Amino acid sequence: MNLDGKALGPRNKPPDMVQFSVKSLTRPWMSPSPARPRSSIRVVLTTLVAVTLIVTACGGEPVQGLGGMVRTPPPDVSSVVLPDVSNDGGEFTMTAEPGHVLVVYFGYTSCPDVCPTTMADLRRAMADLGDRSELVDVAFVTVDPNRDTAERFTAYVHAFFDRGHALRTEDPAALESAAKTFGASYEVRTGGDGTVEVAHSAFLYAIDSTGHIVVQWPFGTTSQDMNRDLSTLLRRDA
């Protein structure tokens, strides 16, 4: 395909895994008393306890027993707010309701293969949850707002999920920032002949009620594996 090579979308890097360093932990309020001798073991123990406390306090402890990708520490996406065009453009915040799991995807509706396959697999995973599927909310962020009009995009999302949220912003900076927070990436290029080529990372992100990504599923994850992880997460939040 002959493209003009001009990338309209950003190329985002997944956020670096945050590393706690000892230095960052030796804040005055958690330093051992200077009057007492510091053994290296004590420093290590204090550090471990402090790390545990910090991670616990953030509500971001990694969940055990999940089949999908678990990032450490779980990325906090609660700051991401996008317009929900399936709800008259009302603000949508990337945080699950208490006891719910929010599943978020970045894609576009002209994507015939990867996106519908992923949506269909998620739909099956949710159907297999029975009544508990009501505790799973789905939000789809379009990376191609130029072609995905509010009407078309809402119809697409609702074709898969009656209660699904269609998130669409016309502000490229807002979209770029949202994707970056998730570690998602996309490129939309328009060729000289008007053809549009889209590349996008194809993860489903599961978010808990504290706004952390607790697990993410790459393309090709089976509906059974998603179902198992959703069950685990719902049990945890129950």
Add this chain to the structure above:
Amino acid sequence: MSKKAVVTLTVGLVLVIASCGGSDGPQIGDPWARTSASMQDTGVVYMTITGGAEADRLIGVGVDSSIAANAELHETVMSTSDDGTEMMMMEPIESLAVGPSEEVKLLPGGYHIMLVKLVNPLVDGSTFDLTLSFENAGDIVVQVQVRDG
């Protein structure tokens, strides 16, 4: 057995074998298309192509203009951006080689036929014809089943 019966049987067998002549070419298994949303402009068709006696090549796909503006042979590939992030994208491909008796699967995340500018949504349970053009075997028309994937 009378001579007449033998002749009849022979003719019958020849006819049966002749009618199976198509099995020398590629065979198409389970051609299906995913249902599409009301304003979705693209559709997708998957199937399994099993090669015939000789190597062949799928060189074109066609669909009636009452279904979509055109059909294209595509492959979904991983593309890595400059910073190493893996992304998925589609690439049109010119042709698809099918070796003798080889099973080539068109499935989600791999080779697929993309329907461009759908005229109407693809509804669960409906069917439509798709023409597959092979270099040696010529055109093969298959009936595609639409279903929720």
